[in-house]
Amino acid sequence: MKHFLSVFRVSLRNSIYRELQFGLNFVLQCVGNILWLGFSLFFFYTIYQHTGLINGWDMYQTFFLININQLVIYMYQIFFARNISQLPGLVREGTIDHYLIKPIDLQFLVSTRNVDFKPVFLLPLPLFIMAHIVKTRGYAFSGRDLALCAAAFTIAVLIRYSIGFMIAAFAVLFTRISALNAIQNEFFKYAGYPAGIFTQTQQNFFTFLVPVILIANLPASFVLGLLPNRYVLLLYATLYSIILLLLSRIFFYKVLGKYTSVSS
């Protein structure tokens, strides 16, 4: 564990230096992300001006949901998104050779070698909005609920990571597969929509097969008291994430088995 942490610390330092080299882009991307969150809130605010509830979800519950989904996106961006997007390039250009010879788990190394710092600066805003909503709306939840919310949140990030990693490994086999990335981004973008918009059949589909509801609706439900079957769903999400993680690992090493170095 100590070994993993020291490698991660070095990656962290290098990432800070790199980010600081592109100051303007850094600021603009931060502003862009904040505005995007604002647009999402404005979108639902506009809808709620015309209706009190969307199948049982009020405006503040939806705002809470949007923000927790945004946090999942930020956590994924901070630790994994950039590394995963570079994986196909590493294999195609042969630069993965440098990582193959390192005495550390390969999946860990290629998944965490860079840390994207921009989203770190964005974390306070959704956290503040969520805290404000909880305070003003007076949602009652226990410490255990909060712990379960954190657990469901971590599992959501893990699911996101496993799917992203699997797609990146898949992309190694093809020349152009940008659509796959776009598909997963689309899916997770809609994870911030309230589960109430789905019919029962659709809810089952977007929970058990395509895990859209597990990403933000499930963690949020422990604070908001929604989704009556949330405890069972958490158990299911845990199993789902473990299976996905294992699959991503198996798939990655299978793809790597076909790898022949192209570098000199």
Add this chain to the structure above:
Amino acid sequence: MRSKNISHETVFLRVIANSIKETAAYRVNHVLSFLVILLPLIFTSMLWTAVFASGTGMMNGYSKSTIITYYVLCILLFDVLYPGLNYSVSADIRDGKLSNLLIKPVNYLTYNFAIKVGLNLVYLLSSLLLACIFVLLFIKSFYFPPAARYLPFLLAVLLAFMLSYLISFSLSLTAFWTEEITWLQTLIDILVPFTTGAIIPLAFFPKTLVSVIYLTPFPYIINFPLDVYLGNKSGGPLLHGFLMQALWLGALYFAQAGLWRRGLKRYQACGG
């Protein structure tokens, strides 16, 4: 070797054909890109169906039928009409490949336009087919306007496409001055979805904000063509919209020509 004069039109059509072939070559990606369209179609129609099921009648002049139609068309046209940076233009400038194209008897603006037409034609036709199937199977309330409105709508989309291309081309020419242009793409990604009406129709915005947005060319890229389709613009406002599209086209054409001339004076290609 037999020399043959080839007209500009033939070159234009051949570039389009090559561009179509290139797009069609990546079949897996092409098939998967259908899903990218399908997902927002599904989620958006579910959301609006749920909203209107909650007892809402009309929202800022939009009924359930017209708002779903707005988003279906918006999702369909967004990628085609999005005025993002044209990375092949900036790469040509940065990597010196432009030299190769400058000595050819083609206009660079037209050449790139032909590539864009080719790329988008395949995408648009296939996604149109998918959207038709989706609408016929799942969206019972899709709005079909009177026949007389299709022609103005198609004209508005065509002008919007050219407008979007000129914005994209002009912005990409900044590569003559600076190598790092990702900040520009970020800026576009912030402004465009909001100001074109791709996130929410502009009719939902406060009036002051709308009047500011209408000072830019962006509302004429998505919101205006969709308003034409839905019949929200007719008579005077319709003509005014077309006039504004034409004016912006003229202004942007001269802007890109000026940038191109100045940029070429700075352009240096290294290597052979």
